[in-house]
Amino acid sequence: MYKQITYPQRVLIEQFKRQGMSIIQIAVELGYHRSTIYRELDRNSSPGSYKLYGSARAQDRSEQRAQGKGRKNKITSDLKSKVDQLLKIKWSPEQIEGRANIDKYERVSKECIYQYVYEDKRKGGDLWSNLRHSHRSRRRRKNTYKQRGIIKNRVCIEDRPKIVESQKRYGDWEGDTIVGKNHKSQIASMVERKSLFVKIIKLESKEAKFTAKTISCKLKKYKNLCHTITLDNGKENADHQTLAKALNTKIYFAHPYSAYERGCNENINGLIRQYLPKKSDFSMLKQTDLDRIESQINNRPRKKLGYKTPNEVFLNLVALKC
Numbered sequence: 001m002y003k004q005i006t007y008p009q010r011v012l013i014e015q016f017k018r019q020g021m022s023i024i025q026i027a028v029e030l031g032y033h034r035s036t037i038y039r040e041l042d043r044n045s046s047p048g049s050y051k052l053y054g055s056a057r058a059q060d061r062s063e064q065r066a067q068g069k070g071r072k073n074k075i076t077s078d079l080k081s082k083v084d085q086l087l088k089i090k091w092s093p094e095q096i097e098g099r100a101n102i103d104k105y106e107r108v109s110k111e112c113i114y115q116y117v118y119e120d121k122r123k124g125g126d127l128w129s130n131l132r133h134s135h136r137s138r139r140r141r142k143n144t145y146k147q148r149g150i151i152k153n154r155v156c157i158e159d160r161p162k163i164v165e166s167q168k169r170y171g172d173w174e175g176d177t178i179v180g181k182n183h184k185s186q187i188a189s190m191v192e193r194k195s196l197f198v199k200i201i202k203l204e205s206k207e208a209k210f211t212a213k214t215i216s217c218k219l220k221k222y223k224n225l226c227h228t229i230t231l232d233n234g235k236e237n238a239d240h241q242t243l244a245k246a247l248n249t250k251i252y253f254a255h256p257y258s259a260y261e262r263g264c265n266e267n268i269n270g271l272i273r274q275y276l277p278k279k280s281d282f283s284m285l286k287q288t289d290l291d292r293i294e295s296q297i298n299n300r301p302r303k304k305l306g307y308k309t310p311n312e313v314f315l316n317l318v319a320l321k322c
Helices: 007-018 023-030 034-044 055-068 077-088 093-103 110-122 162-166 208-225 240-247 259-275 287-298 310-321
Strands: 172-179 186-192 198-203 228-231 250-253
Touching (some): 007 023, 007 055, 023 034, 034 055, 077 093, 077 110, 093 110, 172 259, 186 208, 186 259, 198 208, 198 287, 208 310, 228 240, 228 259, 240 250, 287 310
Parallel strands (some): 172 228
Antiparallel strands (some): 172 186
């Protein structure tokens, strides 16, 4: 267990150093781990030398650090309105913290933002409802197996080029269908793996031909940045050859019940569920409603992108390709 060094012990360290004792000997004499003594000397010696260690100066430096400790984590009154605004458009505390350097606003730690949110909740506020995870308990899956239809001429993900997995290029997409209330409505989510740019598409029918036509129309403007698409094994993707031809791309299929093979897509679906929780009825939605959700997600800063947004990364790339 770590023990904090006090002033009397700093006096002893100074004396032992003058006597020529080694750091390990000092640690044994004082009953500390050697790394604690190394850390003390590194923090409180004169720059560049463990030899120039004075107990009085070391104590002053320690007290100065203690006085300033935690200040950077306080949310000032000026920053609260900014944090409130960003939380309400579904930015996570980590995204707010990471974006501060780019947008030049006062920085605050994500831990402090979480504390602020839950303090607001205790007072009856609703900032917590904007957080992605609501900590609901998971239900045990039933021990049943539902045989999925076999898609003709499907190419397995194992045959997908290795460069797709490495995410070293733009233009590799993942796709999935999100089902609404009572399985009577559905939307498609398509995400570009490297930039995390997403398209959310209203599907008026789950028929395979209609799905292929609708998705190809939405992605047509990005045809030059559509090298591969990885899909799941839902029957709505049975007309994958039409989609591949329309976009001049190659389509691969993940293994059944292996959502982790489309990790980017599953993550995006989680973001979409912030706006459209499970049991939502998608039949009442218009494409313009989905466009607004899509815009908010594409304008969120992402840690993977150095806290740039998918729009900033992908749309700049599209402009260069045109």
